Each structure stands twice: as structure tokens, then as C-alpha cells.
Amino acid sequence: MDFSKDLIRGSIVPIVLALLKDRPMYGYEMVKVVNARTGGRLEWKEGTLYPTLHRLQAGGFISARWADAPADEAPGRKRKYYSIARKGRTELARRREEWRQFDLAVNAIMLGGAT
């Protein structure tokens, strides 16, 4: 099932923040993890990730640093790793709560839950 473009675009920021919550990641890795965890249902156009990452970095939600790629994966190459900043963690918590409330509200209408 393909999701609408707007739905994907709206979810990309909380997903990136959630991915970086536990450990630093580089762009391509994030794409792979999302594709793997969602079983391919949330397939991003890879390029769309980078403008989001740059916007988050400029906003101070995440930080970036260059580091050597592991020798067994890509010897002699460098990758840009992103980490979540304190401001990003706060934003992630806010987005999660917003998502929960949105989910409850939409479910109540769409699936006929309690009013």
C-alpha cells in the first residue's frame, strides 16, 4: 500500500528524530532502517531526506560530524553522522504527544471509537 506524499512528508521529521534518539546515523543508513522496519511500506525517495536533515541541523535539533566509515563496510571512506541534540529530544517528545492525540482523534472518527 502506497501512502500519500503529504502523509510521508509530514512524518519525516518525527521519524528522523526517533531514529537518532538512540544512536548517531548517516543519511543512507536512515533510509535503509526505515525501509527495513516498515517492511518497505514507507519507502522514502532517498533524496528527500537530506533537505530535512539540513533543515533540522540549521534549526539546532540535530548536529553533524564527519567520521571514518567502518573498515569492513567502506574502507577509507568518510560519512556524515547525525546525532540528536537536546532541542531535538524536546521536539521529539512534543511530536510524539501530538501524534498520540492526533491518532486518538482521527481513530475516533475514522474507526468509530469512543466520542
Next chain:
Amino acid sequence: MKTWDKLVDLLTDRLRVDPELRLDVAEELRAHLEDSAAEFRQAGQSDEEAVASAAKALGDPQQLADELWQANRRRIRIRGVLRWGSRVALVPGAILVILILMMGLVEIFMPVNKEGYISASWLEGLSEEQRFVLESGSPLMLGTEAIEAAKSITDRWPNNPVYYGNYVAQMYTWGEISFDEQPNVDRLKKILAVLDKGERIDPDNAFYNFTKAAWLVLASSDVSKDTTRTYDMVNQEGKLHQISCWKIEIHDLDLFKRALAEFKVGLGKGEFTTRAADMIELRGRLLPEPRGLQDYMRQQTLAVVVAIPPLGGYKKLARSVLAHAIDLAVAGQHEESVDLVDGVELMAAKLGSRARDIVDLLLAHSIRLEGLGHAQCVYKEMGLLDQAQFAQEVYSQAVTQIRKVISSRALIDENQLRHAGVFDHFVGLITRFPPGYTVDFEPRRTAEQFVAAEIGLLLSLCLLVLLALLLGGLALVSLIIQRPGNKPILLFVGWSGIGKICLLAIVVPVAVYALYAYVLTASDRVYGLNYTAGKTLLEFVVTLGAICVLLLGLGYSAVRRRAEEIGLVVPPALRLRDRRWIACVGALIALAVVVYLVGWWAGPFKPKGPRLRQFDSIHGAFLAIAVVAFLLFWGLREFAGLYWRKCDHFRRTLYRSLVPIIAAAVIVVGIFCGWALARGESSAAKRITGSSAMDFCNELERSDFRLFRENFIAQHTEMMNRQELGTRD
């Protein structure tokens, strides 16, 4: 990598206004495409298919290029402003900081003009009279101007004896009246009128009477050595010496009689003073606390630059009177002769008992000795051989006493001088530190050490700014002549990078040095710079060397790392293995420096005496040269990789990127260290109480010479009492 160049150029083309960001994004996209293509290859695709698949997976290039531009637009604008700021503000800011520091120091070494000599702040809160006194004391006033200034005060406050004494002294100093030639009638008249006025203003001071007597003697007679008449003196070794008496030839008897009359009037007065010391004290009391060493030095000069009349005239007066006393004794006028001899001794006692400086005291002694010598001749003429013998014994004792003191003056206490500092060292050499002279050198010495540190700081910052300008100039030339792709890029190493460089390259070395110098006092700040010049130079060089090495080393590493991230070809980082022998040489020199400093502090390496002129702390200077040579060598070796042809772009980028880092470091260090050192200097200058070697007013009080003055005071009191009793009888 070339595989992706076209695509990546297309994606990042709109970011070209910020070359560093463009390269950074391009490198990131390249890495992504590489990873992506590698995965497609693993899935069994050919190279061409994998490249095409990776490019397709990235999405629509036009849309992505637009989104990347939108996402980075704000960042580009902010970075543009920062880049512009660093270009426009940092280097001029660093130069401004240096100029401010230079202005603070320049007054110490540059001549000050008359208008600027007395700082406006010194005059705040002073009355009109006080301002007059202070402003007329500029040591830059010469000749007629100085006389006019002194006259204006005494005209405004005509009854003040100190102001009038100062006026007369200025006239002597600048040749308006002087003892160097026989005066004609008009000149004598004019001089006597000035002195008569002084006598009216300062009636208890014998200065005007003795000075008038001296002038009248000069105008009426000539004295010369009488080789036919001698008196005896037994020296310290018990050897007998014969000294010629003086003989007088009187041209104008009336004038000479007037001279004797003035001499006798002077003998009846309570004191004999030129008032020079009173004027110094007056000025000294008006001066505020100095704000720095230059303030202190100017105030000291102002306080001590007071004209002192030439005292040679009184010696001639004494000789003429004594020669005349011998003539009277020969002519049988014994009583008058003895009165004159006693009179000369009383004049000497009067001068000695009111002496405030060693010159006055030695003149009094010299007059007394001539009096005692001539007394021998007078008593011999009168047939009073016992009296003559007694006079000879007293004479010999006085000579022995004074010679003992004068010879001991040459024995400068080296231990004391080590603590003196440059200023007191040289002034101390002039006044030869009278025996027993004690003074607290600490505040002046500390102020000097702060000034030396300020000079060291200024020179260091100048060096760094010159380096920044040189690098900036090279980068500018590259910007002009290189093709667009090869132009140097201004790399931003990140706020944390700048923070780390500032902390490690500046804060840590400065803090370690401050701890060493001012907290642990291991740097032996109890000694003056006259003793520690070489060692202090070494300390400054080591600290500056550490700052330069860390600043350039860390700056280079940060820029190199950043350049590598954005895909520039950079020279390889030196590994420890390559650095091993350089590190060994450095460690050896560092060990020598530590051993020298510890040895100096503990004692064995301390020089024997303060010999600033010979620059005796030569070991410290040699070590400083070794440190500089090592650092230069280290720099050449460490940065040799920069000159590889393939690293040209990086080298130009490094030059350009180091400029703001160095300029920022100069601003930070200049403001904080400059402020701290100026504060330290000001605080030390405020602790200075009075003066030391230059303390003209306390020269006798603070030394063993005061005992001689006490003798004169006792003698004067006794003679005055005797005279009073004689008058009553």
C-alpha cells in the same frame, strides 16, 4: 568519484555562493550514492546499472536541488554574514586591540610634551594655589619659562617663603644670577635687591644673608692657596698630611665689610635652608595615587625636579672669612679672628642641621673641616698651641669619620639591589644607596614586572597579527590570480572547534604561566628585572612559543580535518613515529628549561649579582634562543607536507582560514590579558608609598647619614645657646 560529479554538481549548483557548504553537501551526497550503488552491485547489478539505480533512487534531481537550496538558504545567509564579519572586523579589531595596548605603554618610553606632562586628572579637586604649584613644576620647563613660572607663583602669593625660595633657586639654575663670574655694580645691586626681598619674606632663614655675603665677597676679593701656610691632618693610617691654607686679597674693603656684616647677621638666625626640599614635599603632597608605572615615574620626576641653588658660593664665603681670620690673627686682632673661625663652624652646623640631602650634609662637613684646619693656623699665630693641637685632633677625627662613611657608600648591598628592579637599580647606582638605607622595593618592582609582561604580550600579539596579515596577503593574491575552482575557501571549523583552540592554545598556557608567576611564585618575583631579565625573557619566550605552537598546530589540524571532510586533498597527518626525534629534541630543551628554572628558583643557578648591563642571566637568553630555534624547525618540519603540489588548494585554503582564527585569538588575549596586566600594574603603582632611591626628602632619614646630621643638630644647638649666653653677658 568522477562518476557522480555531473549529478552532484547539478544538485548543489544553487549552493555555490557558499563554497564550503556546497562542498560539504556534495561530499555527503557522493557518499550516499556510493553506498547506494554498492548495495545495488551486491544485489547483482553491473556497475553501470548500479550507478543508474542509485541516481534514480535519489529522486528527481531538479526537485532535490531546489529542496536543498530551500533547506540551506537561511544557513547560507547567516554564514555569509559571519564570513563577511570575519573578513571585515576581525583583523582590524586585532590591530585596534594592539594599538590600544601600545598607547598604554608608549608613554613610558616616549617623551611627553609640556602640555601633556601633568595629567588633567592630577589637577582635579585642587585649589588655585595648588594647581599653580603643580603646573609650574614641569621638568620640561627650561630657562626663562621656568623662572617666569616660579615668579608667577611668588607674585600671586608674595608672602610665602617656599615659593620665593623656589624663584631664587630658579634664577640661580638658569643663570639669571650665578656665582660663576665677578659681578659688576649694577648686577650686584640687582642680585642684592632680590635677596633683600627674600630676607623680608623669610626673616629667620640665614640663606639670604649668607648668599648676600657670598656675593659681596665675590665682588670685593679673591682667594687663592697660600703655600707658605699649612695645617696638619693625621689620616686613618696615622700618617701626617699638610694642607695649604687660603689667602685673601681684598679689592674693595667697604664691600668686604658689608659681606662680614651679612655673614654675622646670618649666624644669628635659626636656620639655613634653600627651601628646595620644602618645595618637593609640597608638590609630592598634591599628587594623587599613580594609575600606572608611567604615572609614577612622571610624578617622581615632577616631585624631584626642583632647582637647588649652587652651593659652591658658600664654600668660597667660608674660605674668604677663614683667610681673613688668619690675617686678623697675624695683625693681633685675636678675638675677632676667633669669632670668624667659630662663625664658619656655626655656618657649617646651621647648614648640616637643616640638611635634607647628602649634598647639603657633605658641603657642611667640608666647610667645617676647612674651619677646623684654619683654626689650627689661627691658634698657632696666637701662640695657643694646645688649642691648635685640639683643633687638629678634632679635624683628623672628622676626616676619618667622613671618609669611613664615604668609602662604605661604595659598598652597595648586592642582596638589596637584587630586589630593586630596573628603575631603582639605575637610580640606586647614581645615589649609591647610602649605608643603612632601607626601602620597600616591592610595589615598584611588581609594577615593572607587569610592564615587562605587557611589553611581552604586545610583542607577541604584534607577531601573531603580522603572521595573520602575511597569511591573509598570500590568500588574497591566490584569490586574485587563481582560477575559480582553485581559489582558497574560507573554512569554518565550527564553534566547538574555535572554543577548543581558544581553550587549549590560549587559556591553558596563559593560566599555567599565571599560576607559575603569580600564585606559586616559583618565578621568583621577589627579585627585580635587573636581576632576572634573562630568566624572564626565557619564561615569556616559552609561554609565547607554547601559544604559537598550539594555536598554529590546533588551527592547522581543525582546518585540515574540515578540508578533508569537504573533499580537498590534504597532506597526511604526521604520525607519532615521524615526530619521535623532533619530540625528543623538544623534550630535551624543555628539560633544560625546567632544570634551569628550578635551579634558578632553588638557588644554584642564581647569578652572583644584578648585572643588567652585562646581561648576566645569559643562560636564560641562550635557552630562549634554543626554544625559538626548535619551534622554527618544528614548524618547518610539521608543515612541510603543505608544499606538496597536490596540496596547493588546501595550502591556500589553510592560509585563508587561519587568518580569522589568529585574529580572534589576538582580540581575546589582548582584551583579557591586557586588562589583567594593566590592573596589576595599577594596583602595584598605587601601593607605592613615597619613593626610594630618588627620595631626596628622606635621603638622610632613611640612611646612616642621619647620625651625622644629629651631630650637626647637637653642635648647632650648643653653639646657638653659647651665642645667646654670650649676647646676654
